[in-house]
Amino acid sequence: MAEASRPLLGTIRAVTHCVPDLSVIRTAYTEVLGYRVVEEGHVPAPVAASWSAPAMAGRAYMTLAPACGTPSFLRFVESKAAAGYQALTSHGWNATEILVQQVDKLAEKLENSPFFRIIGPPKSLQRFPMIRAMQVLGPAGECLYFTQVGDGSGLDLAQAKGFVGHVFIVVAGGPDLPAMFNAYASFGNDIDPPVSTKVQVISWANGLSPETEHAHGLIKLPLGTLIELDAYPDVTRPRPRPEGELPPGMAMVSFAVDDPALLENAATLPALLPGGGAATCCRGAAGEWIELIGPV
Numbered sequence: 001m002a003e004a005s006r007p008l009l010g011t012i013r014a015v016t017h018c019v020p021d022l023s024v025i026r027t028a029y030t031e032v033l034g035y036r037v038v039e040e041g042h043v044p045a046p047v048a049a050s051w052s053a054p055a056m057a058g059r060a061y062m063t064l065a066p067a068c069g070t071p072s073f074l075r076f077v078e079s080k081a082a083a084g085y086q087a088l089t090s091h092g093w094n095a096t097e098i099l100v101q102q103v104d105k106l107a108e109k110l111e112n113s114p115f116f117r118i119i120g121p122p123k124s125l126q127r128f129p130m131i132r133a134m135q136v137l138g139p140a141g142e143c144l145y146f147t148q149v150g151d152g153s154g155l156d157l158a159q160a161k162g163f164v165g166h167v168f169i170v171v172a173g174g175p176d177l178p179a180m181f182n183a184y185a186s187f188g189n190d191i192d193p194p195v196s197t198k199v200q201v202i203s204w205a206n207g208l209s210p211e212t213e214h215a216h217g218l219i220k221l222p223l224g225t226l227i228e229l230d231a232y233p234d235v236t237r238p239r240p241r242p243e244g245e246l247p248p249g250m251a252m253v254s255f256a257v258d259d260p261a262l263l264e265n266a267a268t269l270p271a272l273l274p275g276g277g278a279a280t281c282c283r284g285a286a287g288e289w290i291e292l293i294g295p296v
Helices: 022-032 047-048 103-112 177-182 200-203
Strands: 011-019 036-042 060-065 072-076 090-100 117-124 131-137 143-149 163-174 191-198 212-221 225-231 249-256 278-283 291-294
Touching: 011 022, 011 090, 011 191, 011 291, 022 036, 022 060, 036 177, 047 278, 090 225, 103 117, 103 131, 103 143, 117 143, 117 200, 143 163, 163 177, 177 191, 177 225, 249 278
Parallel strands: 011 072, 090 143, 163 225, 249 291
Antiparallel strands: 011 249, 036 060, 060 072, 090 163, 117 131, 131 143, 191 212, 212 225, 278 291
């Protein structure tokens, strides 16, 4: 059980991707996935400083929300360094998992889209056949998992509230799984200890046999949402990052928190996410940027 003496990491408020071209993202996510633009502008210098990424000041950004209205956002920031990004091959945040109502129908839609490439077609999970998922690369090389959660799994997972719903799992990968879990040890969230299974998209991205097993475990968040931490193979490396910038690709995940002690000396976000709030940043053991956002 979660320990009351430690603060809890809350729900996923946003996933931030650094991408080379916001206009392509806008078209792909609004016209194909049904997301809508809720904010756009340029990153204020105080926010870039709160990210420990001062070079991001002045960069164009765009925040998208699912059509269903769930307040879990996708935030994209323009970065020319993100050109050529390849998900699942370097350490840090690597996959954004989004709930959907009918994954097979979404697959049919994506097959005719120039923006998305299916790298793992819809498939039912072996242990939980009522959960069906596919893996996709987006227009900037970002990895998206689309997951349909059916009834009867016995798992406390969120449900899609629209054809394409909100982010409910974020995935980070790195070479030292115990160290990755230890980075979150100050929080009292329940965990599911690591197990090893075949994760074919990781093997595919790194030129390994599809029979290769990879260890992964979970950190449980409120409302049926999760962090997944994956042990990455030896062929992967730390993600190259220009000085003063966020990492290319899937760069940062923002989590809600309620404990004021976590937000000491935090900057106030000038409406860079709907609802605002005070925010502070830290990094996990795999180099993943973690943003903690308190209530307004």
